[in-house]
Amino acid sequence: MKRFCTPVTCLLAALALVPALGFAQVPAGYPASYADTIAAAKKEGKVVIYSTTDTASANPLINDFKTLYPGISVEYNDMNSTEVYNRFISERAASAGSADVLWSSSMDLQIKLVNDGSAMAYASPEIPNLPAWSVWKNEAYGTTYEPIAIVYNKRLLSGDEIPQSHADLVRVFTQKADKLKGKVTTYDVEKSGVGFMLITQDSKQNPQFWDLAKALGVVGPRFQSSAGTMMERISSGENLLGFNIFYSYAALRAKKDPSIGIVLPKDYTLVMSRVMFASKTAKNPNAAKLWVDYVLSKRGQTIIANAAELGSTRSDVQGEMTVAGFQKTLGAGAKPIPVGPELLGFLDQTKRLEFIKQWQAAIKGTK
């Protein structure tokens, strides 16, 4: 009760808020009614986010969002993709408080949630500025542009030992089998949902995919469940070469770690995008809309490209980690994984287990 304000302090507090409100104008190009959304969001006062993007990377975004919309706090929870999914479905079933916004690198699980009717139908005013592959049903949005790379140990590999493309991986595995024996690493597709998604996308893009699997089997691969573990081992020299690692993670690590070398495959480069949607049952639906729009906006994407270093999907954002920036190295080889229902295919149990079996058989050389 001590904080109960007198009329005078109330007035002062209200006056102090005026300049703050002034910042939160309707962004250029948005409908005028957006002012109502902003006002409602202010009343909600916060937005709860479940995300796989670690807090350190997301902090620049969160801080800028708070500057743009003072009075709306961001409850940001980073966890792994399975936890994001598990928490959300169980909290939803219990009608307990859950996230307003879900943001995950596990594209297929996000699409499944949207497909199951968990997302709020919300056409962001930013849609005209986004590539078509990154938007599904006015519900799910691809927010980042992250090429999938080959990572190697710079101290211990050189010259023609460094593969330049997927086709080249087969050559290196075959020619340098002795040196690479037990030292090639990639995702364990049974343990990592992201790893599985990437390898199935590879199987669609790469005409020699099964040759690659066989060649990989010859060098006795080490399967890991996370990119961090793979890079830790590559950096130490325990492993020498890894593939299907997010460029964003590798680049971040390479900055601090001179042992890490990165190759963007020349024949084709998969590009994944963290999928974001606002929950249909969000407790703070307006704040959720504001957050989604902000992340997709030029301002948000500029931070995603340059401060969070995750890569921007927008063509009007400047910087290295953008579509245009990557275009220079990737050319026509960039293959963004479309945000859409085709990702659901391999979530089918039978199909999934069948693929895993086939992949394991190819590696064992029994196929």
Added chain:
Amino acid sequence: MRGSLPRAAVIGLTALAVFLPLGLIFYQSALNAPFFMPPRTLGSGAFEFIFADSDFWDSFKNSMIIAASMALIAVPLGGILAFLMVRTDLPGRQWIEPLLLIPVFVSPMVLAFGYVVSAGPVGFYSVWAKQLFGGVPWNVYSLTGIAIIAGLTHVPHVYLYSSSALKSLGSDVEEAARMAGSSPFQVARDVSLPMVTPSLLFSGVLVFFLGFEIFGLPLVLGDPEGHLVLATYLYKLTNKLGTPSYHLMAAVAVCIVAVTFPLVMLQRYLLKNAGKYITVKGKAGRQRPLPLGQWRWVAAALLVLWLFLTVVVPLSGIALRAFVSNWGEGVNILEVLTTEHFREVFNQPTLVRGILNTVLIGVIGGGIAVVCYTAVGLATHRKPDGWSRFVDYLVLVPRAVPGLLAGLAFLWVFLFFPPLAPLRSTIFSVWIAYTVVWLAYGMRLVSSSLLQVGPELEEAARSAGASRGRVSRDVTLPLIRYGLLASWLLVFMIFEREYSTGVYLLGPGTEVIGSLLVSLWGTGGADMVAALSLINVVLVAVGLTVALRFGVKLHD
């Protein structure tokens, strides 16, 4: 029920805390989808799936091998260490004891990570070995490697149980044996250790339990060569079908419980004879340390070797990793030194909150947990009726459930049981999960103290007209107070290092270092993992030092 209302309340609450989550797991295993999703139906599909999966049988076999090797390694070594530390004049006993306990309070995730950095194929020690012998004579990623590491790191569990029993022995029989010409080793094997058989058997069975639940070590060390144990198989099932397969995970958990139940029976059978081993009498004999003679250097060497392998190797690895940006063959360590990782940790509010929560749950939560364990212990103490037998089985049950899934079950309880819902996002949810998961462990601590109180002391008080409550308050509790303080210390350390139980409860407000480590490891933050691990180790070391300074000793 014979006895008082408090007794009924204690037993009832314990049963509820154990059976509610366990019941959910059993129920879940009999469904074909998450129990809260509408299209679920009853069926045995989950069991059919895992029984048809060759990975299940491989991991089952590996779990058996690891659990058995752990017991085979940890029980003799732990017993001998306890004998050396408690009964002999081994040099430097006072300062060695805190070191002995390090593997208990360091999370296995941390230890495993430490072994990778120091003894993995290109670890610091491995590179030295390569220079010395031209090759690395060990492989920490092999099943044998994992089993040996698991065994060595569980020696302290046995040590703690057997040393507290040994402390209460009179030394007259040992002296007699020594005078009759036995070597110290013979005294240990033929006199001292047989006298603490109940403690050794309990710890053996417990280590076997722990072996079945072991998760962190095989998660990190088993990955490169693909060695699975039941807990990591269970974890793998989270993603194998793309969407979380709770029914399969629950089915594996049920299989684990099915294995541990016969062990509980075995323990019951062993307990029946516990009366033979009462060692604290009204007239206790004076204790004198046994002179080791020329054997003392052999004993010291054994101890130092074990300390080196179990403590120095992994911890030096993790400490080094926390201060370098990268490492490995051909890296000059002096060029890559940095304190950046710690700055990063303290810049993240979640991690800072996690550190604070970890301290809270250890100190305050650990204390409250010991109070709960003591209440349960007293509810069954010297009351050999059906209810006591029931509680004896009851307390062993939750430990048999893998922490990972127990945590998940508690999340369900907090989600779907509305009165508890407001507690879900507070550290209380993690505390209750920890307290129940470690019930067996805490109860053993408390009840091994209780077992040593000779019945004649309590009977004397009863004959003098004291009520049951009065006897507990004025006779039993004061007699076991050192045991309880030691239990608090031990529970503190266990809560500090617990990691798997908190994973599914992790959220804003419930961060603890253990679950943050698993989460960060999963997202690839090796730098943060190393820095946080070191902070965790330092926290506990500080706590332990403070406790020792204030006179809380593990021996009285």
